[in-house]
Amino acid sequence: NAGVTQTPKFRVLKTGQSMTLLCAQDMNHEYMYWYRQDPGMGLRLIHYSVGEGTTAKGEVPDGYNVSRLKKQNFLLGLESAAPSQTSVYFCATGRTYEQYFGPGTRLTVT
């Protein structure tokens, strides 16, 4: 029972490159979320999903896209990475109020 996993754990991109971050959960939760954490800023919601096939914008969605084709997976895409997207990205899942977080992905854009 892995809970919430994120792939990859670390990544370095050059400006303009694209990549996809994968969040996978085996908790059968309906709700999934992508956050970014920057120093001194706490966590900010990028996009979220309330169920398979649904996505919605959070607080800071610009420059990111998401997809939830399967209930257990939530993908976060960067089409053209920018240095401002250097951050630690966390995925979270939940059934109702409580959220459970993955271990994070540290992304550096040079």
Next chain:
Amino acid sequence: GIQVEQSPPDLILQEGANSTLRCNFSDSVNNLQWFHQNPWGQLINLFYIPSGTKQNGRLSATTVATERYSLLYISSSQTTDSGVYFCAVEPYSGGSNYKLTFGKGTLLTVNP
């Protein structure tokens, strides 16, 4: 949007000391949670507490919803309590997507 302010921003304790962390929020809430982020970055859910008081071992939390604040108490602190403590809330509305707004956190350092 809703504002979440945590205090103090930093706190240094000796092992065995007690502490109180505070979270103020600017609007009524459906949902309030406390999280601990350990020094390795992992976020752990401590309490779901939109109102009332809960206790779990050396940790307890109280939310006074009518006055828009929550307190996290840590008693007999241990070095393993070190890390960042976040308060996160969801503003009250007719429905819910369970979206959380996080405060900036309190960095706790417990020295041996």
